[in-house]
Amino acid sequence: MTAPRNRYQSRTEILQGTLDMLILQTLQWAPRHGYALSKAIRTNSGEILKVDTGSLYPALHRLERKGWIAAEWKTSELGPRLRVYRLTKTGRKQLVSERSRWQRLTTAIAGILNPAKKAGQP
Amino acid sequence: MRFPIWWRKRRNEELSEEIQAHLTLAEREAIETGQTQREAQFAARHEFGNVGLAEEVTRDMWGSRWLADLWQDVRFGLRMLRRSPGFSILAILCLTLGIGANAAVFSWIEGILFRPYPAVVHQERLMALSGMARGETGGTPLSWPDFLDLQRSCTLFDTFFVSKIMGTTLSIGDRAEVTVGSIVSANYFDAIGVHPILGRGFEPGEDLGRNAHPVTVISYQLWKGRFNGDPQIIGKTQRLNNVVHTIVGVAPEGFYGTFVGWAMQFWVPASMEEIFEAGGYKLEDRGALD
Numbered sequence: 105m106t107a108p109r110n111r112y113q114s115r116t117e118i119l120q121g122t123l124d125m126l127i128l129q130t131l132q133w134a135p136r137h138g139y140a141l142s143k144a145i146r147t148n149s150g151e152i153l154k155v156d157t158g159s160l161y162p163a164l165h166r167l168e169r170k171g172w173i174a175a176e177w178k179t180s181e182l183g184p185r186l187r188v189y190r191l192t193k194t195g196r197k198q199l200v201s202e203r204s205r206w207q208r209l210t211t212a213i214a215g216i217l218n219p220a221k222k223a224g225q226p
Numbered sequence: 227m228r229f230p231i232w233w234r235k236r237r238n239e240e241l242s243e244e245i246q247a248h249l250t251l252a253e254r255e256a257i258e259t260g261q262t263q264r265e266a267q268f269a270a271r272h273e274f275g276n277v278g279l280a281e282e283v284t285r286d287m288w289g290s291r292w293l294a295d296l297w298q299d300v301r302f303g304l305r306m307l308r309r310s311p312g313f314s315i316l317a318i319l320c321l322t323l324g325i326g327a328n329a330a331v332f333s334w335i336e337g338i339l340f341r342p343y344p345a346v347v348h349q350e351r352l353m354a355l356s357g358m359a360r361g362e363t364g365g366t367p368l369s370w371p372d373f374l375d376l377q378r379s380c381t382l383f384d385t386f387f388v389s390k391i392m393g394t395t396l397s398i399g400d401r402a403e404v405t406v407g408s409i410v411s412a413n414y415f416d417a418i419g420v421h422p423i424l425g426r427g428f429e430p431g432e433d434l435g436r437n438a439h440p441v442t443v444i445s446y447q448l449w450k451g452r453f454n455g456d457p458q459i460i461g462k463t464q465r466l467n468n469v470v471h472t473i474v475g476v477a478p479e480g481f482y483g484t485f486v487g488w489a490m491q492f493w494v495p496a497s498m499e500e501i502f503e504a505g506g507y508k509l510e511d512r513g514a515l516d
Contacts, residue, residue, distance in 0.1 A: 138244060139251040157273070158280045161245065165287040177240075184247040187240070 123155070123163050124172075125206060128191060128199040131173060135190035138164060164189060172198050234294055241281055249274060338486060345481035347419030352484075353383070370496065370509040373411070387417040391485045392502045396492070397465040398452050405448075407466070407492040408483050409499055415443070415475075418484065422475035424449075425460040433496035436507050442466065443475035443493045445482070466494065469501045 130136065130144050141164075142155040167173045172195030178188045191199070249270045256266035274280070285294075307314040343349055356365030357372065368376075370388075377386045388411040396405040408414075412434075415427030422443055432439040442464070444453075453459050463470045471494065483490030500507040 137247070139248045156275065157248065158275045158283065161241075161280055162283045162287050165284050169287060169289060184250050185243060186247050187244045 122206070123159060124167060125199065125202040126153075126155075127160075127163060127167060128172060128195055128202065131189055131191040131195075132199065135176075135188045137178075137186040137188045141189070167195070170198075171195070234288075237288065238281075238285070241284055245274075245277055245281065249277075342486045343418070343482075343484050345420055345478060346484065351384075352418075355386070369512050370499075371512040385413060385417045387411045387414045388496060389414060389484050391483075391488060391490075394467050394502055397468065405491045406488055407442075407494065407502075408485070408490050409496055409502060410493050412495050414493065415477075420478060420481050423478045424457075425473070425475035427475055428493075428495050435497050436509070437469075437498060437500055439495050439497045440469060440471045441474045441495065442471040443477055444473055445477050445489070445491045446479040447489065448491045449476045464492075466492065467501050469498075471498075 126145055127141065130141055130148070136144060138157075138160060142157060142160055145153055145155050164173070164175075168175055168189070172192060173189045174192050175187050175189050178186050180186050252270035252273060253263075253266045256269050257263065261269065271277075341349055343352070346352070355368070355376070357368045358364075359366045373386060373388055380386070388409075390409045391406065392409060393404055393406050395402055410428070410433075412428040412430055412432045415422065421427070423446070425443070427443060428439075428441070432441060444459075444464075449455060449459060453462075456462070459473055459476060462473050464473060465471070477493075482488070483493070494502070496509060499509060
């Protein structure tokens, strides 16, 4: 019991405003249902990022309403019927813009954290 | 088109199913790692957090929450009304009386302040004119010669007319009654755009000459009430203050003259002024303040 608990506690909350991007990114290669999506985000972040399910489903339904992802009910061999989400064309465009926005943001923050490395500065 | 309430119910069920599936999958995985069914169930629930809240917040994303809330409020309201009928009846009664009183006051305001003269056209362009005397506060009445001067020379208004209220004794046959009427200038009916339904209004010049034109236009109510709506009424006579007047016209239904709160029964031209007012003939007296 101790090991999982530690792992759980060391997880970081997802930075506000990045959940949409993470969802879109994770759906980029294959459609997934909600549980698989949260697991994929957790795994791909090296068990660091924890998707709060209380915000995952609202986010999924919001993105669906915006037309960036589409949902479909699928029966699975696992048993329960699953609502599977896939990225739409506009969702793909949105992902590109969110990624570039994120890129600018991290570059800017990196510049502040490491001012000496900035090129062109004396 | 899908009926919104049904549509919403189905989506609610689907959302529950979606979240339940999530919990089932999480639970199953926990069992695979060696936990007991109970532990797994608890862990999955714990990990997920507040299911009800998550569903609530998700529903907000659908964008039609206000509709669902409204529907819920309406049903709740009806249930509460049914539960305490005494209070409901009292509340409904209060609202009924309140709204009724409001409507009454507003129609009263409409009648008194905004459209005080039924059947008169362009009421918003009606102005009351009065004179002012040096050293006196407030307005003073104008004399007939003043009126004639204004009518001749003042270009500010389309027209001027005179209308004065007075009570008189009306005798038809052997029945007499006190009634109320107006002394008016001959252009009265033309100026306010009221056209008699029978006969005519007054003709130019009928307001001139001392007692020269004993003619009268009677109201619709008088025509109906005292003359039984006689279609041959024009040319017949009635006595006003014991002077025989010839009825030349019948005013339209719903026209009551131009004094707020009074229903005129007849109109006579200004030339007959002496008959109705004590103090003699005043139409040639510029100083007469009436």
